[in-house]
Amino acid sequence: MKKHLLGIALGSLLFTAGSAVAADYKIDKEGQHAFVNFRIQHLGYSWLYGSFNDFDGTFRFDDKNPAADNVNVTINTNSVNTNHAERDKHLRSADFLNVTKFPQATFTSTEVKKAGEKLDITGNLTLNGVTKPVTLQATLIGQGDDPWGGKRAGFEATGKIHLKDFNITTDLGPASQDVELIISVEGVQQKS
Numbered sequence: 001m002k003k004h005l006l007g008i009a010l011g012s013l014l015f016t017a018g019s020a021v022a023a024d025y026k027i028d029k030e031g032q033h034a035f036v037n038f039r040i041q042h043l044g045y046s047w048l049y050g051s052f053n054d055f056d057g058t059f060r061f062d063d064k065n066p067a068a069d070n071v072n073v074t075i076n077t078n079s080v081n082t083n084h085a086e087r088d089k090h091l092r093s094a095d096f097l098n099v100t101k102f103p104q105a106t107f108t109s110t111e112v113k114k115a116g117e118k119l120d121i122t123g124n125l126t127l128n129g130v131t132k133p134v135t136l137q138a139t140l141i142g143q144g145d146d147p148w149g150g151k152r153a154g155f156e157a158t159g160k161i162h163l164k165d166f167n168i169t170t171d172l173g174p175a176s177q178d179v180e181l182i183i184s185v186e187g188v189q190q191k192s
Contacts, residue, residue, distance in 0.1 A: 012022055014178025016072040021060035027073070029056050033154075033186035036075060044175030045051055050091075054079035059187055061143075061153050063136045087127035098184075102129050121157065127166045134159055136181070151189035158182055 027034045036052045037048045057073030080091050092099045108125035110133070118137050125134040136159040143153035159181045163172075 002020070008073060017097070021152070022060070022065070022068065024060050025058060026190055027055075027057045027059070028152070028186045028188050035184045038179050039182065039185075040172070040179045041065070041175040042166045043173055048082060050080060050082035051078050052077070055082050057185075058118070061187075066112045066114045066119055069109070069121075071107065071109040073107045077103060078107050095166055098128055102127075107134070125161065125162075126174040130166045132165050134161060136183070143177055152186055153188040153189070154184070156182075156184045
């Protein structure tokens with residue numbers, strides 16, 4: 001009898017663990033537990049940091065089958081913020097993001113692969129009217145229950161884009177050709 005009960009308990013545990021592995025998440029925009037940040041060198045002397053304050057998205061995470069994972073994010077480019085009003089106004093202009101003509105940037109994953117402890121997330125980034133493949137390296141920060149009866153998963157991802165690839169041709173000098181991305185997202189699991 002004890003073996004039978006142990007078998008049922010173990011089977012139940014495995015079923016529960018397996019069903020919690022693959023899930024769809026919505027980025028926690030309302031709780032402000034997500035950030036799309038970037039940095040670029042300023043004249044080769046320091047780093048200039050900024051962020052996009054208004055974005056939304058979803059991701060699917062399956063720890064056992066990364067090939068089934070996907071990411072979809074939409075960024076409102078007008079929300080760029082470098083903590084300097086005049087610079088932000090210039091970044092919104094046709095010299096850079098051209099937010100009047102291209103009010104949104106999007107990222108849609110095309111492939112997710114395990115790379116050691118990280119995930120390589122390759123996808124199409126559309127920015128300034130140009131779509132190019134970009135690869136982000138993501139690390140799972142954690143996953144599990146939250147205090148409100150839901151489940152969450154959080155990741156940090158890094159990557160790099162070359163400005164001229166996205167038709168941003170304003171010359172900022174040789175040290176300022178690439179933008180580094182630092183993205184931190186926490187997703188709330190969606191009920192199926």
